Amino acid sequence: MKIFIGFLFVFISDFKFTNATSKSLMIMSAISVPESSPVAPPIPSVPSSVADISSGTEASIKNHHMKPSKKLLIELITASSVMGIILLSFMYFWMCHRKKVYKSGKVGSKKLDSLRGLPLSSFISRSSGAIKSNNEKGSVVVMDYNLLESATSNFGESEILGVGGFGCVYKARLDDSLCVAVKRLDGGSQDAVKEFQTEVDLLSKIQHPNIITLLGYCVHDETKLLVYELMHNGSLETQLHGPSSGSNLTWHGRMKIALDTARGLEYLHENCKPSVIHRDLKSSNILLDSSYNAKLSDFGLAVMDGAQNKNNIKLSGTLGYVAPEYLLDGMIKLCSCEGHPCFKASPFLTPNIPKSRSMRLILGFTGKLTDKSDVYAFGVVLLELLLGRRPVEKLAESQCQSIVTWAMPQLTDRSKLPNIVDPVIRYTMDLKHLYQVAAVAVLCVQPEPSYRPLITDVLHSLIPLVPVELGGTLRIVQTRPSVTNEP
Template sequence: MASHDRGRIPSYLAAATVLLMALLLPPLASSQWPKCDMTSNFTQNSTYQANIQALSTTIPKNVSSSRTLFAFASVGTVPDIVNALALCRGDINASACGDCVANGFKDAQQLCPYNRVAAVYYDTCYLVFSNKNILSATNGDNGALILSNLQNVTVPVKVFDAAVSILINATAEYAAVNSSRRFGTGEEGFETIDKANPKIYGQSQCRPDMSPADCRSCLADIITYIPKYFTGRRGARVLGLRCNYRYEQYPFFTGPSLLQLPAPSVGEAPSPAPDNVTPPPVGGGSTRNGTVRILAIALPIVAAILAAVVICFRQWRRKSKPVARKASLSYPKNQEAIQTIDSLILDLSTLRAATDNFDESNKLGEGGFGVVYKGILPDNEEIAVKRLSQSSRQGIEELKNELVLVAKLQHKNLVRLLGVCLEEQEKLLAYEYMPNKSLDTILFDPDRSSQLDWRMRFRIVNGIARGLQYLHEDSQLKIIHRDLKSSNVLLDSEFNPKISDFGLARLFGSDQSHDVTNRVVGTYGYMAPEYAMRGNYSIKSDVFSFGVLILEIVTGKRNSVAYDSEHAVDLLSLVWEHWTMGTIVEIMDSSMTSHSPGDQMLKCMHIGLLCVQEDPADIPMMSIVTVMLSSSTVSLQAPSRPAFCIQKSDMNYSGMHTDPYPGVSHSTSRSPMSPNEVSITELEPR
């Protein structure tokens, strides 16, 4: 295989010997192609190396247990934070996937010793780790690894290239639209190649966290390399961080092909090269004119066939699931959002079998929108199924909003949406199962709160902070959650936090700083004053809620309970009272204070107070908060009196009251309160 990596070759000279050996050897399952960035290194036995080692145990396990064979994780804090992601080819089994990624960590540290940024590609998986945000990285000439078989075909080059182009484009479209793993394979007849194996085999893949439109665009970019680098080559592949494809004259993937294309006619010519790609030189004018005529005939026919296939598939899908397509559900008008929803559709029969037909013994909890059940899929993956009430119109609006937003998000501190079912009047959402339920069920339980020692609580604080920073600043979308609270933070088996429930979330433009609504929604006690009083919300509204959460986690006290103090009536007032009196240690959770670092707990209380300031301009961004939490050298400014910090004598003038029912969501006097655990949904255009 010959490698081309324009613009980045100087960074990878250390791996030249390894690459040369890979070129000279025949293609094996263990073939590897490293990419090492030698511009930034770490030292032996450093924190960065320890963080890589920690990821080497979690990533292989996570990727092998993932339904999509994809995993992302982050360990540590700046400047030693390590982000890692792994993706396996969509046709291999979970065990082989985990083994491949585990080998990636071993090989990366041998092939790219002490490099902070490294990637290792194999036939069946790839692994990359970096101290940068690799989820938002894009493909391009500088990012993709281009590998080509050195042997040329012995058949007409134009016909062969045309067949390859049609095959790879077909698998790319399948991967983008029809596969939850963003993976497609295909085979195409080509009898003149080899009588013993008269076919071309192709495969395309994107990362599963990408939308269909992003996947299609990514593959379209690198498919332009076919006429640029692979003219007449027997096999080739392009390995990018976000998408990849491969074609060969022999079957290299397992299982049957997902697509089977007929053999092209001998007279077919290749698709024209894009404007920015120089096509291979052609002969005289008559040959060129003949090619143009063939293109004029062949391309419309191919396009018509592909369009017919897509239309027939969608018509069949509509007929097989008529209830899921009812217009009354009011799907978003945005085509990309609709395609994202389609890729998550699950069968009702699957979820009924997983939950034993929603048996009462599998019930995990119940809220204002319906009941949540535990389920087990056929591959033994545990899930949580939210069954929305059939009579709840608010449930439909929340479901629609949650689908469009959560389906596009991928972060270890955000709960993963696995699928949706809209059949027979059912409205079902399937999430990854969180065995330790929500934070409030442990934090405020006198019998269980001791399970959360300070190490766990500090990890929970950091995890929530990173999840919010991703929503506000690091993801491709800019999202305001608007209902961050302890019951919307779920805990996995190792008590890692995951933010959930995006039914009230709002999407902001990249340059949008705030918005105003006439109906205030959310949960009393967590809402910022400018939002509760005037309907003005921004990313600072979520930071305010996060500040309340920090104070709850350190003190072990609910913010919505009245406290019998001489001056304080709520948690913010109570914390401020002790802060000003210098007795803040007295209100820290007694179940952990005797064996915990008091200075770290005090810093968290300080940060929590900075996040609940009355003026949004005084509230820090989440990126600043994460730096405060991770750094021991950053000096913190003195906090002012927090918002909603009221004296007992002021209660009659506050327009608020103490919530006697923990966990109940309320609005301000601007809009009606919502019963049970329901947050009122805004019915406003988006």
């Protein structure tokens, strides 16, 4: 561009100079003395040879005046052609460089949102006009699909950490020192798209020690990816009901997990504006880091308290954790990630379903949604920690029973309560603390929502039961065995 401007400057300057010279010559040739002037001497006759020279001079002046215009036009065309070639060459090399960076997978943070990932707003507007993104204030980045695919060994089975309602969670190694968890959501169903959008919208705005951190997301065709911090000790469900059967969780460790969970819920209910109702609190959605700090995860079903038509939202949850007010006069559709057939059921008696399947309730009616539904689910989790049982256990060949129905008569009987506690922690706690935790659990799972406490009250009840070093206020005094003097 600079070369082209320089050419124009030279051409225009040359044109002005020659033009001025031609005009001056023409003016000089046009000067003459009038014939009628008294002082004018007689004009001598001009020889024909001189006249020929004069006419030749005028012709040469006209030709000289015309030549620069043709010359300028030719040079302008030449310069434009050269400039076009330069621009095309520049564009070719730029495209080659961009393609090379694109394939390498080494992308800077400012370029992450331009390669292989669609911004959430673009994806939502393309997928459903009724869904709008609220992620303007979020700081979550769009990540490269090829990078995540490579980091998970092409989403290999060996990297699977868990299976959820809409997909699998994989372990991804971004480099030698950084590992993350990648949740893969396949399919473009309306429910899957809505849960993906809700997850990104909420977690991009929430920061709390007891809530999982969302690092990024990616949309690639029909595949949607969510990238989280890696929780090395997996879920509470795996710790309680997996191969270790709760052996890694002491009494105080379990109370710390309950306290962390209550703190996360209190933040959602009391500190978020508007408040957030999780709607799918369960042991598999409580994740544990390397120090067994608990964090809430899976916000796909979460609802903001100020959301429009909140009371008309289709009620969803997981079998065993759903509050009874959701189930009254409801038609329950039980869906597993493996496509298990749907069926009708009562609130606490259900067909025999394999435990390995992830089950979610989708209820075909609407009702009033409050934060007390989260409190009920928290009470079920507290019973899991206390008793070591699943939220739904097999009752007979074709029926199951909820932990609430089974435990409620015994939780209020102090003579029976110690006998139903998880054998791993039985007789390892102060009985007074055991009775207090059981009382909190009973209040949380009350059938009537108004009888359930606020999560803040639950939190204040648990703090004195957790040692100071684990985040509570309990001070444990080590008693030394008495020494008797032998005679």
